[in-house]
Amino acid sequence: MRRLWLSLHLWTGLSVGVLLVALGLSGSLLVWRDSLDRLGNPARYAVTAGNPALPPSVYLANAAAALGNGFAPQTIRYPEGDGSPVVVQARNAGNAAQAMRVYMDPPTGRVLDTADFRSSLLGTLVGFHENLRIPEYNGRSIVGWTGVAMLISALTGIWLWWPRHGAFRRGLRWRRGPGTASNLHHRLGIFIAVPLAVVSVTGIYIAFPQQGRQLLGSVAAMTPPGPRPGFAQPLARPALGVDRVLDMALKAELGARPAMIALPSRQAPIWRIQLEGPDAAELITVTVDDASTTLTKLPTLPGDQIAQWVRWLHEGSHAGLGWRLAVFCSGVFPAVFFVTGLMIWWHRRRPRAVIAPAARAPTMDGREGTILAGPNKL
Numbered sequence: 225m226r227r228l229w230l231s232l233h234l235w236t237g238l239s240v241g242v243l244l245v246a247l248g249l250s251g252s253l254l255v256w257r258d259s260l261d262r263l264g265n266p267a268r269y270a271v272t273a274g275n276p277a278l279p280p281s282v283y284l285a286n287a288a289a290a291l292g293n294g295f296a297p298q299t300i301r302y303p304e305g306d307g308s309p310v311v312v313q314a315r316n317a318g319n320a321a322q323a324m325r326v327y328m329d330p331p332t333g334r335v336l337d338t339a340d341f342r343s344s345l346l347g348t349l350v351g352f353h354e355n356l357r358i359p360e361y362n363g364r365s366i367v368g369w370t371g372v373a374m375l376i377s378a379l380t381g382i383w384l385w386w387p388r389h390g391a392f393r394r395g396l397r398w399r400r401g402p403g404t405a406s407n408l409h410h411r412l413g414i415f416i417a418v419p420l421a422v423v424s425v426t427g428i429y430i431a432f433p434q435q436g437r438q439l440l441g442s443v444a445a446m447t448p449p450g451p452r453p454g455f456a457q458p459l460a461r462p463a464l465g466v467d468r469v470l471d472m473a474l475k476a477e478l479g480a481r482p483a484m485i486a487l488p489s490r491q492a493p494i495w496r497i498q499l500e501g502p503d504a505a506e507l508i509t510v511t512v513d514d515a516s517t518t519l520t521k522l523p524t525l526p527g528d529q530i531a532q533w534v535r536w537l538h539e540g541s542h543a544g545l546g547w548r549l550a551v552f553c554s555g556v557f558p559a560v561f562f563v564t565g566l567m568i569w570w571h572r573r574r575p576r577a578v579i580a581p582a583a584r585a586p587t588m589d590g591r592e593g594t595i596l597a598g599p600n601k602l
Contacts, residue, residue, distance in 0.1 A: 233380040240373045241562040247370055250353040252555025255540040255548055261346050267337050271309055274331035276302055280466045280485055282333045287312035287326040290335045296458040300485045303330055368431030375424035378417045385414045405567035416557050419550040426538035446527030459488040463514050472519055473497040473510040488514045
C-alpha cells in the first residue's frame with residue numbers, strides 16, 4: 225500500500241504540478257483581495273467619514289449618470305466596514321457580458337471611480353482562479369479536478385509522512401531524508417496538509433456548484449437555486465421604487481442595516497435585500513415581489529449556512545487572522561512542494577542512470593571483463 229500511495233503522490237504532483245502552483249499562488253493573493261484592491265486603486269477608497277445616509281435611489285442615479293446610456297444598474301453593495309465605498313454594479317443592456325462597477329462615497333454619493341472589474345488585475349486573478357479565464361472550454365471543471373488532485377496529494381502526503389512504527393514525535397524531526405529538499409517537503413507538508421485538504425474540498429464544492437448543492441441538499445435543507453444577483457438582465461421598468469422596497473425591509477427587521485440590494489430581473493421579477501442583523505453575526509435575506517408587493521423573509525436553512533461557511537473557509541474570511549494565514553500558506557506551499565518534489569524525484573533517479581547494468585567488454589589482456597559505473601572503473 226505504501227508503494228501505491230507513493231506512486232499516486234508522485235505522479236499526481238508531476239502531472240498537474242504546474243497548474244496546482246498557478247492556482248495556489250493566485251488563491252493566496254486573493255486571500256488579501258481587499259488590501260490588493262485598495263493598494264492598486266486608492267482613489268476608490270478615498271471616502272469621507274460617516275455611514276451611508278443617502279437613499280439607495282441617489283446611489284443608483286449617480287451610477288447611471290457616471291456610466292451613461294446603455295447600462296442598467298443591478299445591485300447595490302453597502303460597505304462592510306469603515307473606509308470602504310458603496311459599489312453599484314451595472315450591466316450593458318446590449319452586451320450582457322460587459323459589466324461595470326461604480327464606486328461611491330457612502331455619506332455624499334460622490335462617484336470615486338468606475339471600472340470594468342473583469343479587465344482589472346484583481347478581476348483577472350479571480351477569473352483565472354475560478355475558470356482559468358476559459359469558461360467556454362470548461363475551465364471551471366478543470367479547476368475542480370485540479371482541486372481533486374490537490375486533495376489526493378494532501379491525503380497521500382499525510383499517509384507517507386506518518387512514521388512506519390507509529391512514533392509521532394519522531395516524524396516531527398528535521399532529519400527525515402538525506403537532503404534539505406526532502407526535509408523541507410516532509411516538515412512543511414505535515415504542517416499544512418490539513419488546511420490544504422480543507423481548502424481543496426471547499427474548492428471542489430465551489431467548482432462544481434450544481435453537484436455540490438445536490439450532495440449538500442441531500443443531508444441538509446437548502447433554498448432552491450435561483451438566478452445569481454448581478455448576473456441576469458434587469459427588469460426594464462420595475463413597478464416599485466428602490467427606496468420603498470428598502471423601507472419595507474427595514475421595517476420588517478428593526479435594528480438591521482442594508483448590506484445588498486438586488487434589483488428585479490427579467491427571469492425573476494423580485495427584489496432581493498440582504499440585511500445585516502443588529503449583532504452583525506448573520507445576514508437576513510428578504511424578498512419583495514415587484515408585482516404584488518408581497519414581502520417574504522427567507523428562512524436561514526442549515527444547508528445555506530454550511531454553503532456560506534464553505535465559501536468563507538475557502539476564501540480565508542470570517543474566521544480570524546490565523547485561518548487566513550493558513551489559507552495563504554496553502555496557496556504558497558504547493559510551489560515549494562513542487563520544486564522539492566522534483567528535486568527528490570530527480571535525486572532518486574540519478575543513481576539508476578549513473579550505475580548502469582554491468583556490461584561485458586574485453587580487458588587489455590584480451591579476456592572478457594565487467595565495466596562498472598564510475599570513472600576509470602574496469
